Amino acid sequence: MEQEQVNAAASGAAAQFESRQARAALAVVVAAQLLVVLDASIVNIALPAAQADLDMADSIKQWVVTGYSLAFGSFLLLGGRVADVFGRKKTFLAGLAGFTVASVLGGMAADQSMLLAARAAQGIAAAFLAPAGLAILTTVFPQGRARAKAFAIFGAATGSGGVVGMVLGGVLTAGSWRWCLLINLPLGLVVLILALRWLEESTSTRSASFDLAGVLTATLGVGSLIYGISNVAVDGWLAPVTVGCSGAGLVLLVAFVLIERRSAEPMMPLRIVVDRIRGSAFLIILMVNAAAYAFYLLLTYYLQVVKDYSAFTTGLAFVPIGIGILLGSAAAGRAVSRWQPRRVVIMGLLVAVVGVAAMALLQVDTPFWALVLPVQVVAGVGFGATLTTIVSLALSGIGTNESGVASALTNAMGQVGGAAGVSVLNVIAVVVTAAQPHPDSDAALNSGYVAAFLAAAALLTAALLIATFGTRTRLR
Numbered sequence: 001m002e003q004e005q006v007n008a009a010a011s012g013a014a015a016q017f018e019s020r021q022a023r024a025a026l027a028v029v030v031a032a033q034l035l036v037v038l039d040a041s042i043v044n045i046a047l048p049a050a051q052a053d054l055d056m057a058d059s060i061k062q063w064v065v066t067g068y069s070l071a072f073g074s075f076l077l078l079g080g081r082v083a084d085v086f087g088r089k090k091t092f093l094a095g096l097a098g099f100t101v102a103s104v105l106g107g108m109a110a111d112q113s114m115l116l117a118a119r120a121a122q123g124i125a126a127a128f129l130a131p132a133g134l135a136i137l138t139t140v141f142p143q144g145r146a147r148a149k150a151f152a153i154f155g156a157a158t159g160s161g162g163v164v165g166m167v168l169g170g171v172l173t174a175g176s177w178r179w180c181l182l183i184n185l186p187l188g189l190v191v192l193i194l195a196l197r198w199l200e201e202s203t204s205t206r207s208a209s210f211d212l213a214g215v216l217t218a219t220l221g222v223g224s225l226i227y228g229i230s231n232v233a234v235d236g237w238l239a240p241v242t243v244g245c246s247g248a249g250l251v252l253l254v255a256f257v258l259i260e261r262r263s264a265e266p267m268m269p270l271r272i273v274v275d276r277i278r279g280s281a282f283l284i285i286l287m288v289n290a291a292a293y294a295f296y297l298l299l300t301y302y303l304q305v306v307k308d309y310s311a312f313t314t315g316l317a318f319v320p321i322g323i324g325i326l327l328g329s330a331a332a333g334r335a336v337s338r339w340q341p342r343r344v345v346i347m348g349l350l351v352a353v354v355g356v357a358a359m360a361l362l363q364v365d366t367p368f369w370a371l372v373l374p375v376q377v378v379a380g381v382g383f384g385a386t387l388t389t390i391v392s393l394a395l396s397g398i399g400t401n402e403s404g405v406a407s408a409l410t411n412a413m414g415q416v417g418g419a420a421g422v423s424v425l426n427v428i429a430v431v432v433t434a435a436q437p438h439p440d441s442d443a444a445l446n447s448g449y450v451a452a453f454l455a456a457a458a459l460l461t462a463a464l465l466i467a468t469f470g471t472r473t474r475l476r
Helices: 002-038 042-054 058-086 088-107 112-140 145-173 184-198 212-230 240-262 276-306 311-317 319-335 341-361 368-394 400-434 442-470
Strands: none
Touching (some): 002 088, 002 112, 002 145, 042 058, 042 276, 042 311, 058 088, 058 112, 058 212, 058 400, 088 184, 112 400, 145 276, 145 311, 145 319, 212 400, 276 368, 276 442, 319 341, 319 368
C-alpha cells in the first residue's frame, strides 16, 4: 500500500511537471511568434525616420517592409520541412538566433543596402522559427481541448502582434527608429534562454530525404508571387514586372502541385490541403489577413495624411484595436472549451464585418473617438476571435510527422494574404481618389480610404460565407 502511494505521488508529480513544462513551452513559442509578427509591422511607422536618416529613395523604402515579408513567405515551406526532418527545437533555436543577429545588424545599418539585407535575413530566419514553434505545440499538446486552448493563445499572439508593432513602433521611433530593431536583442536573448531550458526535441518519422524539386518550385513560386503582388503599389497591375513575376509564381506553384502528386516523399503531402474543411480554413486565414493588414495600413494613412497625426500619436491611436484583439482572443479561448471552433470563427467574422463596414461612415472631420475608436475595438474583437480559433481548424487532424509543413502553410497563407490585401486595397484607394474632382484634397483621399475599407469588409464577408458553408461536419 505504501509503495502504491509512493508510485501515485510520483505519477502525480510527473503529470504536474509535464503540465508545467507544456505551459512553459507554450509561453516560449508564443513569445517567439509575437516577435515574428511584430517585426512585420513595427517598421511601418519608423520608416519615414529611417528613410530620412539613410537618405533612402521613395522607390526603395517600401522594400524595408516588403523585403521581410517576401523572404518570410518564400522560405516558410522549406523551414517547416527542415523542422520536421532535423528537429523542431534545433530549427527553432537556429531561427531565433538568426533573427536576433539580423535585428542587431539592421539596427546598426550604415546605409540602405545594409538595412534591406538585414530585413531579408530577418525574414529568412523567421521562416524557420515560426513553423518550428507551431509544430512544437502540436507535439506538446494532444488533440482536443488542450490543443485548442494552446492554439487560441498562439492565435492571439498572431492577431495582436501586428497591432503591438504599430504601437511599439510609434513609441520607439520617438527616440530613434533603430530601437525598432535593436529591441529584439534583449527580447530574443530572453526567449532563447527559456527555449534552451523548456523545449524538448522532436522529429518526424518520415524519410529524411528532401524533395529538391518541390523545395525549389515552392520557394521560388511563393517568392515570385509575393514580389509580383507587392510591386503593384509601385508600378501598377499591368507593369511587366508585376505581370511577369505574378505569372511566373503561379506557374511555379502549379508545377509544385504536380511534382508533389508524383513524389514518393513530397515536401508537402497534398492531403494536407485537399481536405475541404482544412482547405476552407486556409482560405479564411488568407482572406482575414488580407483585410486586416490592409485595414492597419489604410488607417495609418488616414491618421497621418488626413488627420496629420505624428508617428507617436498614430502608434498610440492603435491601442483600441489592440485591446479589442485581446478581448476577442480571451473570449474565443473560453468559447472553444464549450463550442465547436467553427461557431467561434463564424461569430468572430460576423463581428469583424460589422466593425470594418462601419468605416463607410468615415469623414475628414469625423472625431477619432466618435467612429475610429469604437470601430477599432469592434473590428479587433472580430479579428482576435477569428485568428485565435482558425488555427485549430487549419491544423485539426494533422499528425506530428507533418506538423512542421502544415504549420508553415498556415503562416504562408497569412503572408500571401497580407501582401495581396495591402496591394489590392491600396490600388482601390488610389483609383477612387484619382477619380474625384479634386484628387489632391483630403476629401478625395478620404473617399479612397472608405472605398478600400468597404472592399476589406467584402473580403471578410466572403470569408464568413466560406466559414459557414465550407467548415461543416467536423467534430471537435
